[in-house]
Amino acid sequence: MRQVDNAVGELQSSEPPTDLDLLLNESGGDYGQIEYRNAIAIGAFDSDNEVLVRSQVYRGTAGFHVITPLVIENGTSVLVNRGWVPLSMDTVPVPAIPVPLAGQVEGWVHQTQMRPSFGPEDPSDGHLIVVSRVDIDRIQEQVEYELQPVYLVMTHPDGEDLPVLLAAPDFSDEGPHLAYALQWFGFAIVLVVGYFFFVRSRLRESV
Numbered sequence: 001m002r003q004v005d006n007a008v009g010e011l012q013s014s015e016p017p018t019d020l021d022l023l024l025n026e027s028g029g030d031y032g033q034i035e036y037r038n039a040i041a042i043g044a045f046d047s048d049n050e051v052l053v054r055s056q057v058y059r060g061t062a063g064f065h066v067i068t069p070l071v072i073e074n075g076t077s078v079l080v081n082r083g084w085v086p087l088s089m090d091t092v093p094v095p096a097i098p099v100p101l102a103g104q105v106e107g108w109v110h111q112t113q114m115r116p117s118f119g120p121e122d123p124s125d126g127h128l129i130v131v132s133r134v135d136i137d138r139i140q141e142q143v144e145y146e147l148q149p150v151y152l153v154m155t156h157p158d159g160e161d162l163p164v165l166l167a168a169p170d171f172s173d174e175g176p177h178l179a180y181a182l183q184w185f186g187f188a189i190v191l192v193v194g195y196f197f198f199v200r201s202r203l204r205e206s207v
Contacts, residue, residue: 049068063084063085066085076146078150107153113135136150
């Protein structure tokens with residue numbers, strides 16, 4: 001149920017920042033257990049292997065999300081969503097946005113994005129600059145180092161107005177279930193009241 005998922009997500013997002021490697025070990029391969037957890041990774045951004053995720057909107061303006069690998073000290077790398085940029089910034093490395101030097105990056109954990117039942121499919125070969133989603137396995141094919149099985153959505157700014165950081169996850173939306181429940185509850189009340197007046201009218205007729 002959406003309410004249960006929201007409660008779990010809110011609980012996980014409220015946990016203090018933890019080293020990414022520790023979280024991955026803690027998950028035992030079930031990465032849903034650490035989704036939305038706040039994680040810390042230390043390394044250096046590799047802007048040469050940056051990619052852009054298309055069809056991203058910020059305040060009504062179309063653009064991209066900037067995904068940059070962070071090469072970690074243990075030799076692996078984790079993809080980092082550094083935020084939103086406008087459509088005019090459609091080349092990588094993204095122009096006019098200095099990439100931070102090696103250091104600590106903090107963000108919340110997200111699982112690889114799966115293709116929906118409909119929508120564009122990224123080419124299976126070639127080096128992609130623009131992708132339709134953060135598909136870690138697909139991006140892995142065009143980098144030499146091993147990518148971690150989850151990615152981070154950056155939460156702490158790097159001192160620049162762009163990229164615009166993404167908003168924190170919102171767990172207040174209960175979806176259509178509550179509205180449906182209220183709607184059917186209303187129907188039930190109408191039915192009961194209607195039946196009451198129907199019975200009363202028949203009783204009056206029989207008198």
